[in-house]
Amino acid sequence: MSNSTVPQHIGIIMDGNGRWAKKRGLPRNFGHKQGAAVFKKTINWARELGVKCVTFYAFSTENWKRPAEEVNGIMNLLRQYIKDIRAAAREDIRFIFLGDITALPPDITEELMDIQNSTVDNTGFIAGVALNYGGRDEIVRAARLLAQKAVDGEIIPAGITEDAMDKLMYTAQMPPLDLVIRPSGEQRLSNFLIWQAAYAEFVFMDVLWPDFTKKHLEQAIDEYIGRDRRFGGV
Numbered sequence: 042m043s044n045s046t047v048p049q050h051i052g053i054i055m056d057g058n059g060r061w062a063k064k065r066g067l068p069r070n071f072g073h074k075q076g077a078a079v080f081k082k083t084i085n086w087a088r089e090l091g092v093k094c095v096t097f098y099a100f101s102t103e104n105w106k107r108p109a110e111e112v113n114g115i116m117n118l119l120r121q122y123i124k125d126i127r128a129a130a131r132e133d134i135r136f137i138f139l140g141d142i143t144a145l146p147p148d149i150t151e152e153l154m155d156i157q158n159s160t161v162d163n164t165g166f167i168a169g170v171a172l173n174y175g176g177r178d179e180i181v182r183a184a185r186l187l188a189q190k191a192v193d194g195e196i197i198p199a200g201i202t203e204d205a206m207d208k209l210m211y212t213a214q215m216p217p218l219d220l221v222i223r224p225s226g227e228q229r230l231s232n233f234l235i236w237q238a239a240y241a242e243f244v245f246m247d248v249l250w251p252d253f254t255k256k257h258l259e260q261a262i263d264e265y266i267g268r269d270r271r272f273g274g275v
C-alpha cells in the first residue's frame with residue numbers, strides 16, 4: 042500500500058450494533074459496548090495504516106428517538122470511554138467532536154469540551170467523534186452564521202461561498218473527506234457528513250460493526266486505492 046494514496050480522512054458509520062446483539066440474544070446495549078471497543082481499536086489500526094484522520098458517527102440528532110434505556114446506555118459508554126480518550130490524548134491524538142455536544146448530559150459536555158481543548162495541539166492523528174450530529178443541521182448552522190455576518194454588514198451575499206461554508210463546518214481543521222465506510226449492509230449516508238462527502242468514495246461492507254477488524258479496514262482502503270477519482274474532471 043503506497044502511503045501517498047492512502048485516504049487522509051475516513052468517515053465511519055458504526056452500524057449494526059443492535060443486530061449483532063440480537064443475533065446473540067443479548068440486549069442492544071451489549072452491541073454498543075462491543076462497538077465502542079472496536080471504535081477504540083480502529084483509531085490505532087487507522088494510524089498504523091497511515092491514515093491521518095477518522096471521523097466516527099457515534100450518535101445522530103435522530104438517535105434521541107430511541108428508548109431511554111438505550112440512549113442512557115450509550116451515554117454511560119461515553120462516560121466510560123472518556124477515560125480511554127484521555128489516555129489516547131497522551132498519544133498525540135487530537136479529538137474533535139462534531140455536533141451540538143451542549144445538548145448531551147452536562148458532565149459529558151464538560152469532559153468532551155475539556156478533551157477537545159486540551160488536545161488541540163496534538164498532530165499525530167485526528168479522531169473525530171460525531172455526537173448529537175446531523176449533516177443537515179451542520180449546513181443550516183453554517184448558513185445561519187454567514188447570514189448573521191451579512192446582517193451585521195461583515196460580508197455581502199456573494200461572500201457566501203463554498204470556501205466560507207467549509208470553514209464553518211465541524212471538519213474545518215481536518216483533511217478533506219476521502220472515504221466513507223459503512224458496515225452492516227445498509228447503503229445510505231443517514232445524514233452523516235453530507236456536505237463533506239460530495240466527492241468522497243463509498244465502501245459498503247456486509248460485516249456488522251462489532252465484528253469489524255483491521256482486515257476490513259485494509260480491505261476498504263485497498264478498494265479506495267483502486268478507485269479512479271476524477272472530481273468531475275476526465
Ligand code: FPP
Nearest residue numbers: 055056057058059060073076077099118122
Ligand atoms: C448504530 O447501530 C450504532 C449507534 C446508533 C450507536 C453507536 C455507538 C457506539 C458504537 C458507542 C459510542 C461510544 C463511543 C465511545 C464513541 P444500530 O444500533 O443502529 O444497529 P442496528 O442497525 O443493528 O440496530
